[in-house]
Amino acid sequence: MQVNSIGAAVGASPLAFAGFPVSSWAFALRVWLAMLLALYAGFWLELESPSSAALTVAVLTLPTRGQGLEKAGYRLLATAIGVAASIAITGLFSQTGALLLAVLGIWVGLCVYVAGMLDGNRAYAAALGCITVALIAIEQIDSPLQVFPTGIARGAAIGIGVLAVALVNELLAAPDYHPVLASRLEALHRRVTEFARGAIRGDVSSTPAAADLLHDIAALRPEIASLSTESSIGTARTAAARSAMVDLVDELALARAFAALPAAVATAQDDPGCGQSSLIAICRAQLRSEIIRRNSDVRGNLGALRAGTQPLRQWRAPLYRSRRIAAEGAFRAAIHFVLIAIVFDLAGWPSTELCLTLAAAIIALSSTTPDPRGFTRLAAFAMPVACLLGGILKYLVFNGVSEFQLLAIGLAPVVIGMALLITLPSRTLSSLGRLILVFMLAVLAPSNPQSYDPEVFLVTCLFCQLAALLAFAAQLLLPSLSSERRIQLLLAAARRELRRLDFGHARHPAPEEAAFRDATQIEQIMSAGGSSVAGQQVVAEAMHCFDQAAALRRCHTELERLAAGALSEAAGAARAALTSRNGHTILAAAEALQRAAPQAHVSCDPILAALVRASTAFGCQQPLTGSSQERRP
Template structure:
């Protein structure tokens, strides 16, 4: 019983409802007081911006303002150039919307929303007034004004009320995952069997990376928000890198024998120098090896390097979290704040084509009909297309439109003809709005009804036709909403049936990008080893894990997880090659290592892949043989290079069948 109540009434729903209601009333009061054209647009803005957390609301409001201004300028340019040419004007709007859909697919969070918004604002201004282009400037000013009223209302309520913040939730999420990651790293360093398998380690990394979307929202809540957001990014990269080191240590535990002296040195209770990087920690570890320690083996070097990387990653993670909490300087770990996401350009192009085609068909149907409200319906269709086409599951969004539109029209009809005629005071209107906002917020906060609620909540006021002088004409209401219903049906049909995103297709593109990056690495054309390369890798793996879980739940088999594990290992090989290339570049700076490093780099670039695996072990042994006659810095770099060579050798052997199966690096077979 209690669980059912929590599903219907999620935690925080009442506060969210009251804040949204207050912002809605404020926007309507200002819009009616200023006698602005179409005050319903201010209410629509408030309901579109309604978010349970302060940072989310403020961030979305900011990008709504930016998107509206850009869209307004583009609309004025199109109308001024092609106001007398309907076909060219519609074509220009379609192309602009397709461009915005492309950009919106490549962006994340509310930046994507801003890009999409600038697309459909053109439709709301240019197409809705295609028969009266002389009014375009006044319409643009009115729309921007209503958006500003809605944004100001949301921002005022968010800042003056007790709206929950994003950043405490982000901190709690980071601390919770950090505790679990710290436990696993302790087990890995202690050579104790970890409680997580390799795939479960990726699941934990995916949980860490899923917090990335909250990072940008914290910037609007905190002083020195940019610095603190960078700290959160450093913390995320540090944690997922530490978990990656855990996977390597798990492989070592299963497949190699480590010198007891090295094992004792790299236990979890090691006290590393504070504020250091991997090279400094490795220097400290090598200095603390007992004098009677036998010559390091390749596995010993790999263990030492992964331990140093793990400790450095944990340090940067703690440093980043401290920056998020206290705005402390990041220092040397600032470079790790380079954050990059995987750009799915194929999906972006497909979404652009979907918008272009669907809008063109809708324009032919609506504008060709010659009906008075057809242009308004086409504008509604354009808005729904832009909002729905970039959704991860556009079919679910389309079904939400099919349910939310008739529900909103029915509710608007009841409100317009049965309730509003008996309402003559502001308090009674406020009570009516409270009931409407309560229903909307409950629909939005419930995951099962979120798609329906995101359509019902804002467009209720469009269906109602709320204006300075409300129209109670029933035939006008039916005529207007018939076109809105048609627009919803056409849009939902295209979102559900026309090239909807499929998990298997998206997974194919992710795995193809992993294979292509490894191919470029084999050809020495891959980007350098940087935090941006790491974050892009972890974003791919996060998406791959999420898609594999979805496919596995649908197919009830383990094949999806086997593919996931295979490409995780291939992604690890890519980063291992990039890291080794960086270490060899450093080694070439030392005279005693320069020739060997140069030879190794040439062999890495030109030898046959399956002969290279055996050759790498010889090169690693040569690197370790240089240790005794090298200076201290060269000694450390030689061990790092030997560790990298051993890691690449192991991963090449591990992925030999996968490379042949997928045809990766075929030119070097």
């Protein structure tokens, strides 16, 4: 039996060539063909900058069709906004000198702020708005009348690049993303189901394991939007995948609440004033049935995802947004750009527009990553490699030729090699491959006819490397928001929101959707450095806040159903007990409600279970870090 399983595993392994699977080679071939198609169309249409079309292909190099089309749509939208902003900025401030650079710095900060409030390709679109203004307004800073035609030319080149990618992906049958996403969600479903089974069996609940699950679930949120662009039923698949994620988070929260109940049983037995064992039994039965129901909902949503049908119930998947983190990142990015601009202004070097443009692009793109300094360091490393590859292609491979066939053959090894690097699972190597490909095309700047002036090429390489180094130096002088600072702000926000979680407002999001929003907050904490020892303590406390907030929201939802009935007085007492955030007081309110229910002939098992869950979440356990006054809301 063991031999058969090994043989099956070997037989299931994908075909590979030179260490890369066939799917990676097919992806690299699509990238190369799309780039050639974009360049050929740019040459044929005699665009001002046909290399922008090739750069668009390099940026849109994503393994599946839906991901590429979604990013292409955001790229077109951001380009249109950037062109309009470039015209407005240069039209108002073209003759103001230093004020123009200050306004450009403010625009950089604004784009970085918007990127910090979004995720996925929407954040990329915000960063691209900054890059578009840099490529148009800054490069034409001495000739403002050329801003409009330059913007139109850039928009045309990007449109050609998008069409080339879409056509090649369609003709070569680029794979869809929904099977991959469905498999990942099914794997997460198995992990959550096993976690819930362990909780019901009475196994010790692992907070790090639960946090890892929340991280992995919430990390899929940016990728789900790409399903809408794959086909006519992509919107239904997006809704199904989103609902599956929300249900997975809620199932995990229910399992954690169930796992915390055994301690409450012991408390109820040891201290009669703390509650009755019947309440614990009601809570256990209610949570078990809710876990089973939620698990069934996840299976139904995954089935709808595979079939491309609408789920029975659609959930929103809100994203946690920290305005404080976004504002601090925007302020630092604006200062970084202004510092680099001051350096060039004081140096008085000619033709520094390219350097300032590239520095703005690096600053903007680094803002979309969890580690901006790490991205800038990677860009500083990729730039000389890209310049070297560009020089080899221009002066050793092409060597003065202008035939398109030779251009296609010469680009093949570098483009295919970098595309293969992009497919690697390592995030660092994948990012490095993409950066080298983009920078190489920017330095090489394929045109018709091709320029072979060595002086221009050397100056371009010098300024490109200087831009990356100055961007990194600016981040050293005024460091970007550190992981520790980001974690502190996120945890402080979690505590603050828990303190403000009252029940005086009539409008609240659904508890399931609010729990998913909290899960995205935990995902951000872990992405910022939750794997360290100090980070693990923060994650544990964030999970504690997650459990308490989920319990309070569930109580609020259940109490609203009793507000106008015969148990309105007992429900009001329970609501007042919840504001105390004391487990004994909440459990006493549950006992009072249990005694009043038979007289009113009303079944209130769901609210009793919710109150017991809240009493456990706000029990007598000590906070994980710090003093009780500091940690307990």
